Amino acid sequence: MAEEADLDLVVISPNQAPPVAKILNYGKYKYELEKKAKEAKKKQHVVDIKEVKVRYKIDTHDYEVRLKNIRKFITQGNKVKLVVMLRGREMQHSHLAMELAEKFITDLANDPIAVEKKPMIEGRNVTAWFTPQGN
Numbered sequence: 001m002a003e004e005a006d007l008d009l010v011v012i013s014p015n016q017a018p019p020v021a022k023i024l025n026y027g028k029y030k031y032e033l034e035k036k037a038k039e040a041k042k043k044q045h046v047v048d049i050k051e052v053k054v055r056y057k058i059d060t061h062d063y064e065v066r067l068k069n070i071r072k073f074i075t076q077g078n079k080v081k082l083v084v085m086l087r088g089r090e091m092q093h094s095h096l097a098m099e100l101a102e103k104f105i106t107d108l109a110n111d112p113i114a115v116e117k118k119p120m121i122e123g124r125n126v127t128a129w130f131t132p133q134g135n
Contacts, residue, residue: 048078055085056097067107074113074132082119084126097126104128 002009008026084097101119112133119128
């Protein structure tokens with residue numbers, strides 16, 4: 001029947017009992033599958049991890065800029081890693097870096113932002129993770 005119609009006999013699901021086959025134009029079928037896969041990939045959003053680095057001796061304007069950047073990254077649907085860097089003797093004042101990270105959390109409390117990981121000391125840095133509220 002496929003040869004008479006000048007089409008191809010394509011086995012759709014060979015593991016069924018009996019196997020399912022269709023008579024169709026295989027080139028067109030393959031093209032449609034690729035088109036659907038491309039469309040599905042286009043609608044996907046890949047979550048990136050954005051990193052915001054600060055020192056604990058940050059000025060108020062710089063703090064506001066970093067806060068704005070975190071809000072922007074979260075609204076784009078990305079995760080944010082806040083890093084408060086400590087150098088040299090600043091390690092003795094790690095409690096100030098923890099306070100700064102906590103200040104970020106309190107200032108972002110009214111936004112649709114969830115704290116994925118609370119601030120903690122990792123080597124010479126204090127890190128905290130933020131995600132969009134739904135994730």
